[in-house]
């Protein structure tokens with residue numbers, strides 16, 4: 001595991017409802033998520049975004065939550081159960097060098113990686129793997145914390161995404177964050 005991976009105790013802080021005061025998941029994700037969608041929450045930790053996503057996709061949707069740390073996944077499962085959302089949430093423990101998402105080729109409507117990319121040791125492999133899971137019309141929102149990721153490092157991240165089959169659709173604003181909304185490179189030609 002990479003040394004810079006978020007410790008589990010921070011996972012509890014990240015899942016705190018107080019965070020909603022400056023990062024409201026439904027407000028942030030509302031423009032992209034619809035009922036019935038199949039969603040990826042990559043680096044989900046304890047589910048700050050996963051649980052609202054599960055509410056937003058409704059009973060016909062699905063949220064696939066992937067993380068490299070078992071304790072994060074187990075805590076998310078408990079929270080999902082408590083919230084009555086387990087039937088819409090699928091959890092996956094992944095490896096450092098693979099998200100293990102080969103079975104979702106071209107199926108994902110929307111993917112989220114919030115505060116994850118700066119922890120990933122092979123960003124190129126990471127983007128390439130996610131790109132293959134996204135539908136031709138699907139979108140991928142990458143959010144990084146301003147306090148940890150410089151403007152220059154974020155530009156490098158966006159450039160790695162572009163080298164791996166994504167294009168920039170938008171640069172939304174979220175407090176304390178650097179953000180890019182990505183689509184598959186073919187998207188422009190399709191609309």
Ligand SMILES: C[S@@+](CC[C@H](N)C(=O)[O-])C[C@H]1O[C@@H](n2cnc3c(N)ncnc32)[C@H](O)[C@@H]1O
Pocket residue numbers: 005006011014015042043044045046048049066067068069072094095096097099113114115116119120121
């Ligand atoms: C800072 S936390 C962010 C959690 C959550 N997305 C949020 O915004 O609250 C980063 C999470 O990404 C996970 N992570 C780090 N490297 C990863 C990788 N290569 N693949 C999947 N998850 C990873 C960590 O275990 C941790 O749970």
